[in-house]
Amino acid sequence: MRTINSYERVMNTLQGLPADRVPVFAVLGAYGGKLTRTDLKTLYSNAQAYVAGQQAARDILGFDMILATFDYSAIAEAFGGEVAWFENQAPNMKRPAVQNPSAAAGLDLPDPERTARLPVILSATRQLASLYRGSVPVFAAVPGPGALPALALGLEAWMETVLFDEDNARRILERTGRFFLDWAHALCEAGVTGLVVTESVASVEISTRNLFEKVFLPHLRDLFSQINAPLVFHHGGGRILHMLDLLPGLPGVAGVVVGSRDDLGAARASLGTGLTLIGNLDNLSLPAVSAAEIRRRSLECLKTAAPAGRYILSHSAADVPLSTPLENLQAMLQAAGEYAARETETS
Numbered sequence: 043m044r045t046i047n048s049y050e051r052v053m054n055t056l057q058g059l060p061a062d063r064v065p066v067f068a069v070l071g072a073y074g075g076k077l078t079r080t081d082l083k084t085l086y087s088n089a090q091a092y093v094a095g096q097q098a099a100r101d102i103l104g105f106d107m108i109l110a111t112f113d114y115s116a117i118a119e120a121f122g123g124e125v126a127w128f129e130n131q132a133p134n135m136k137r138p139a140v141q142n143p144s145a146a147a148g149l150d151l152p153d154p155e156r157t158a159r160l161p162v163i164l165s166a167t168r169q170l171a172s173l174y175r176g177s178v179p180v181f182a183a184v185p186g187p188g189a190l191p192a193l194a195l196g197l198e199a200w201m202e203t204v205l206f207d208e209d210n211a212r213r214i215l216e217r218t219g220r221f222f223l224d225w226a227h228a229l230c231e232a233g234v235t236g237l238v239v240t241e242s243v244a245s246v247e248i249s250t251r252n253l254f255e256k257v258f259l260p261h262l263r264d265l266f267s268q269i270n271a272p273l274v275f276h277h278g279g280g281r282i283l284h285m286l287d288l289l290p291g292l293p294g295v296a297g298v299v300v301g302s303r304d305d306l307g308a309a310r311a312s313l314g315t316g317l318t319l320i321g322n323l324d325n326l327s328l329p330a331v332s333a334a335e336i337r338r339r340s341l342e343c344l345k346t347a348a349p350a351g352r353y354i355l356s357h358s359a360a361d362v363p364l365s366t367p368l369e370n371l372q373a374m375l376q377a378a379g380e381y382a383a384r385e386t387e388t389s
Contacts, residue, residue: 049177056296063379065378066354067320072130072362073099073364077102092162103368103375110183110229114135116159117185121152123194146214151224155228160225160228164228167229167234181274182232183239184240186242188254190219191214192242243278244278246281248278254288275289281304286313289313290314290317302325304321306343310346315352318354323374324358333370337376340355
């Protein structure tokens with residue numbers, strides 16, 4: 043098959059069409075700052091700085107997707123919370139906006155075009171979408187509708203509300219759901235190819251299958267049906283093998299990222315072949331082992347998941363650790379090229 047560009051490679055894979063090789067992706071937000079020697083507070087507060095970091099990452103490494111600014115602390119801040127800044131990792135929420143569910147249900151909703159750093163994210167997204175239109179897909183990460191209230195209330199308080207205060211939980215989901223749609227639509231209007239929805243309440247570490255199916259899944263189904271863009275469902279950092287079979291048929295969902303501790307073969311069997319499977323390299327191991335070991339693990343993922351089609355090789359958590367050597371990241375791409383060459387030889 044002829045060589046195609048990254049946009050064609052990814053979109054063909056998401057649609058179940060032939061591609062010259064398996065696409066490869068890594069989350070390189072903070073890593074882009076490392077490549078351009080930009081401090082992380084500037085990187086996540088200045089659209090031009092973030093765009094320059096992504097350009098450097100693409101030019102040096104050549105992964106098949108670009109992720110717009112992945113910074114949920116900006117959303118927590120927009121709701122009224124406080125941000126914690128770090129020298130060697132992306133910012134995080136330091137303090138939520140409110141402490142009790144009644145206050146969360148009445149929070150003012152941020153305006154994507156005006157509130158806090160949200161306009162900075164939209165500006166960077168527009169620039170990236172313009173730079174790479176038709177050549178590299180640009181996705182944006184959004185907190186899932188079930189997990190979004192945790193950015194206003196804190197995760198522990200939010201899950202306690204879900205379990206013990208059904209009325210307030212419903213009101214909070216309805217209110218934050220409006221912002222989810224506002225934010226998703228703003229990112230789509232900024233030109234993204236699709237959205238990565240990180241839904242931590244789908245992980246076994248946060249919620250049971252029954253709770254997810256009863257409380258969160260109907261909410262997701264309703265909101266996803268109102269978005270006109272491909273959606274990639276992400277576990278948010280845990281394991282989701284226990285509920286993968288619930289995802290086929292969700293409106294707009296084209297792919298699913300599984301956790302590094304999920305069994306990749308079992309995940310394919312549970313998810314079926316109608317959705318793209320993504321993952322499952324261990325994020326924390328990327329700086330800790332050799333490039334040869336990353337290549338070996340990548341080839342194992344490819345051998346397990348690629349034969350059924352609709353597979354993207356990726357690590358399975360958030361940002362690549364800044365201590366990851368370039369050669370370890372390049373090993374992922376090398377493995378995808380080797381696997382494609384072997385398949386061509388045997389066909």
